[in-house]
Amino acid sequence: MKIPLGIHVGERLSLEQTYWQAEFADQNGFESVWVAEGRLARDGIVPAAIIASRTRHVKIGTGVVNNKSRNAALMAVTFKTLDEVAPGRAILGIGAWWEPLATKVGQPLVKPIASMREYITVLQSFFRNELVDFEGDFVQMRGVRFDSMYRENKPVDIPIYIGAVGPKMLELAGEISDGVHMDFLLPPSYLVGANAAIERGLAKRTDGKTSIDLTQIVSCSINDDDPQEAIDACKAFLTLYLCQQPHIAEHCGVERELVDRLQEIAGWPATPEDIKRAMQLVPNSLVQNVTACGSTDDAFEKLMSYHEAGVRSPIISTLGDKEQTLTRLAQAAKA
Numbered sequence: 001m002k003i004p005l006g007i008h009v010g011e012r013l014s015l016e017q018t019y020w021q022a023e024f025a026d027q028n029g030f031e032s033v034w035v036a037e038g039r040l041a042r043d044g045i046v047p048a049a050i051i052a053s054r055t056r057h058v059k060i061g062t063g064v065v066n067n068k069s070r071n072a073a074l075m076a077v078t079f080k081t082l083d084e085v086a087p088g089r090a091i092l093g094i095g096a097w098w099e100p101l102a103t104k105v106g107q108p109l110v111k112p113i114a115s116m117r118e119y120i121t122v123l124q125s126f127f128r129n130e131l132v133d134f135e136g137d138f139v140q141m142r143g144v145r146f147d148s149m150y151r152e153n154k155p156v157d158i159p160i161y162i163g164a165v166g167p168k169m170l171e172l173a174g175e176i177s178d179g180v181h182m183d184f185l186l187p188p189s190y191l192v193g194a195n196a197a198i199e200r201g202l203a204k205r206t207d208g209k210t211s212i213d214l215t216q217i218v219s220c221s222i223n224d225d226d227p228q229e230a231i232d233a234c235k236a237f238l239t240l241y242l243c244q245q246p247h248i249a250e251h252c253g254v255e256r257e258l259v260d261r262l263q264e265i266a267g268w269p270a271t272p273e274d275i276k277r278a279m280q281l282v283p284n285s286l287v288q289n290v291t292a293c294g295s296t297d298d299a300f301e302k303l304m305s306y307h308e309a310g311v312r313s314p315i316i317s318t319l320g321d322k323e324q325t326l327t328r329l330a331q332a333a334k335a
Helices: 017-026 045-054 072-086 112-126 167-176 190-202 227-244 246-250 256-265 272-281 284-290 296-309 322-334
Strands: 006-009 032-035 059-062 090-095 132-135 138-142 161-162 177-180 213-222 291-295 313-318
Touching: 006 017, 017 032, 017 045, 017 322, 032 045, 032 090, 032 132, 032 213, 032 313, 045 059, 045 322, 072 090, 072 138, 072 177, 090 112, 090 177, 112 132, 112 161, 112 167, 161 167, 167 177, 167 190, 177 190, 190 296, 213 227, 213 296, 213 322, 227 246, 227 256, 227 272, 227 284, 227 291, 246 256, 256 272, 284 291, 296 313, 296 322, 313 322
Parallel strands: 006 032, 006 313, 032 059, 059 090, 090 161, 161 177, 177 213, 213 291, 213 313
Antiparallel strands: 132 138
């Protein structure tokens, strides 16, 4: 491929579509498949395990699970198990949960940087097969380790990617993680500040590492017969995100006034009809700034712009005509 590509799969896809996309990726030279877990719609671990058992080459990442709903020891064992299913192919993509969902389920975001640092520190100790004693404000471990009775307990090589957007979390990723898995709906221009934050973190490392990986989810929709239809598919998704996760607005250049107007039309939880009405306020130019949509040439050119801005591997999230989008981008990447 001209650039390494991955695929993002989540609850917008049926399970049938999820497995088809993963198998397509495995057979067509894609580097990775990332399984989303965000809304209270579908767990990320179960599909990741099934994908691992049905593929042979692609890496399988979570894009992303959160550091609140699973105890750190259980998370470590979960990925140790995934590595048994797909040796050397598992990636732990992890992020802070998002508001207002975190508060709604009794896990409000408190000091997300500090809690992420503790959680990853403990995970890395487990993966090194160490005895873990840790007394933090958010994570406590008292003399625990991998403890299989029937086979040798050994270190496991599980890269940890932080799902980061803000500068402080990006800096933490540069300091302690193996990579950054950036979110949807950030323009290529955002990478200037993001890379600077990662570099500040790298300067603090004590393990001698001088770089980390950078992947980014990019919403993609292609319709060569009707490019506007593809743009509208991404427009609906952007509108939903602005209504329900408005923190993304400041990062993708959307004024607060527009977010307020959208939220007046589409509250929580928004219906598809609400989103259809609200999206009329969102201009094409905004959509095309933060997604790869329209014709095949338009979409692939936008993926290249992310790559040139510093994203080593853009991760395709298909919208609209999902099969056309994925197959056309695969062809463009190989041409």
